[in-house]
Amino acid sequence: MRNALSLFRVLTKNAENSMPKKGTKGTIYMALGIIALSCIMIPCCIIVGFVSYVMTLALTAAGSATGGLLAEIHIMSAFSMVFGILVIFNILFFSSDREHLVPLPFKSHEILAAKFTYAYMAESLMEFMILISMFIGFFIAYAKSGLPVHPISVLSALLGVFLIPLLPMCYCVIISLLTLALLKNVKSTRIFHNISTILLFLFVILFLFSFRDAGEITVENYVESLAGGDNLFVTILNKIFFAVPVLLYTIEQGSIPGLLLYLLCNAAAIAVMLGIGYFAYQPGLYTVAALGSGKRSTMKQKNLSSAHSIFSAYVKKEWLVLLRTKAYSGNCIFINLLWPVGLTMLLLWNKNKPAFMKFYELYQAGNANIYLILASAVVIISFIASALNSLAATAFTREGAHLSLIKYIPVSYKTQLAAKAFISLIITYPALLLTIIIMGLYLQIPFAWYLYYSLLSLAALLITAVVGLLLDSAHPYSTWDDEYSALRGNLNTFFDMAVVMVIALLLCGIAFLLYSLAGISLAMYHILLALLLGTGAAVACLVSYRIILRNMADLY
Structure with missing residues (x-):
């Protein structure tokens, strides 16, 4: 794993646009950062925390204290998969550094591990803040309802902040690897890019279908279905994001075995991802390198000079x-x-x-x-x-x-x-x-x-x-x-x-x-x-x- 960590450090150096730190421009961008933090990130976190607080109070009275938090985490995980799949595709297979990394003395699963860690850290920072807000709202409402808050529950929540986004990202990598393995004869990248749209439609249809027995699509009906424990959307996502119910059980019960099981679930997801990557990542890189597109040559032949003016x-x-x-x-x-x-x-x-x-x-x-x-x-x-x-x-x-x-x-x-x-x-x-x-x-x-x-x-x-x-x-x-x-x-x-x-x-x-x-x-x-x-x-x-x-x- 030493090679993977070294490669991860190299990748993070070009992670994003570095802002000026000195002079007038540095002062301006520092002020812009403070404005962004105050006007976007903090208000978003406050809103999320308040929603978590209100839902926990309502569902605790109905006998399902963690029902609201479970639904919130599942919705966030679903969106993380939908919008993360294209990011993972591009980082793993379509980034410009792939031609330079393959000849280097790195094993394929080491490159995969480094790129996955880089993508995970880059894409999950906002999710970490949102999850912290969710758990703060949850614990405030939980304590206000007179329920005991165990130290193991707090520790589990802290670990959950950093591990909840892990499983959706692992799924994105696995889907990327398997898609390239199964569709290696397809000579266009369009089908790979359309996977996110397919996932979005599936999750939206599943969410809407979960109201089939509740009548109209309203917040009240959704909360009632969560309290009843028969919400189809949550039930199916419990199977997909299988580690989340384990985490919430651990938080509710303060269970040490539950915490160990949660850590084991995440370790298993990483092991499966790296195992598939060991066999499929390098062939996937070759598949992407061999992709051709007739549309590109057509685009090059088009002449913009046919426009009426510059x-x-x-x-x-x-x-x-x-x-x-x-x-x-x-x-x-x-x-x-x-x-x-x-x-x-x-x-x-x-x-x-x-x-x-x-x-x-x-x-x-x-x-x-x-x-x-x-x-x-x-x-x-x-x-x-x-x-x-x-x-x-x-x-x-x-x-x-x-x-x-x-x-x-x-x-x-x-x-x-x-x-x-x-x-x-x-x-x-x-x-x-x-x-x-x-x-x-x-x-x-x-x-x-x-x-x-x-x-x-x-x-x-x-x-x-x-x-x-x-x-x-x-x-x-x-x-x-x-x-x-x-x-x-x-x-x-x-x-x-x-x-x-x-x-x-x-x-x-x-x-x-x-x-x-x-x-x-x-x-x-x-x-x-x-x-x-x-x-x-x-x-x-x-x-x-x-x-x-x-x-x-x-x-x-």
Whole structure:
């Protein structure tokens, strides 16, 4: 294992985009890190801990103290598998270092162990924080219910924080190895990349099917099924993530044999993964190396000069790279469908609920608070949507090893910057417009409000795009091995989200305070909010424009 540890240390040195630590830039990025921690990570952990606390209190009264925690961990493990499978595929088989590692005096299972450990540590940091929050909420509610908390229970929870993400990652590796072994004659990587989509559909269908005897899909029905111990989703995932029920039994009973059994389950999962890797990893590397794609040669033959202008040619180049790269298409383009599809499903499932019907009635009655909520929701979601797809915050990072070309190709910096900003807006804005239309159809809002909300959304997108481009041009992450690393390891995306959340809360907060404290009218509130966003977008564009161009000139 010494070789595996040495290789792991080498891999971690290029794990993510290292931030500046000295000078003005270092101070700025330190401030951005504090903002990100305060505005994203800590609030997320507080929310998760509160949900765990509430569910534990409710289910303890129903005689199933660990039922809520069990469901939360299973849901997190399922998503970890869905979104981890492509990461594992790329780290194990599609990273650029595979040609350099195979000839070195490492055994195949040692390379596998090193890459698995690297992926596990890189992908599980946020899960560790979420799990800590879950267990804190659980133990507070558990103690409040008058149940004893054993020292072994606390120790088991601490071990669980670091070991719960292990089993889903082991499954991802095993699925990757077996898929390549069974489909080694397939000459396209598309089928491998589609596995995550298949897993997502399976878990979603299983989750929805678990409501078949509960009636409507509601939180109340889900909690009741957990209390009854007959939830199909949890029952099946108990078999898949078999170590989790053992851990929760150990926590509930304070059992030392249970703790030892839990550790044995995780050790067995690692042993099986390494055992399969011993025989299948190296043949899998050869399979990937032999993969051919006729589409690549077709792409090379296409001539972008057929575009009508240099600007449209550059936009087309950006669009084709995003669309034809699996990592970018899923995380930067199709993720925008989350908002219209999510809102549609939310309304279809809950439109007849008393709370939704009351919301509709209050809007039709002209309730001021409802109008405030709608305007703020449009602004905040627009900020989050643009930051979440990371189109602007990875605009320069996506160039990778070819980043220096932006300085030498016969396209001005202004044109390149305009194209990158335009592609960020044109991909995000239609999905948000569709979301506004769906909301408007449900509430039957007048046409003027469609225009108003659309303008608010556009201003928010402009601000987010400018912030993302400013951050990424100042310190792009160009030494990534694969496209997923470009998205995962780029802290500019994280900082972009944190900054725009602060901006959104600040702008909405100023308008709300003037409305509630200064007594301005509702109409003036909407005018003020639009002016704040419009002014913010104009100032951001004017101030940042020359800075971004200067950053582009200083890249190399």
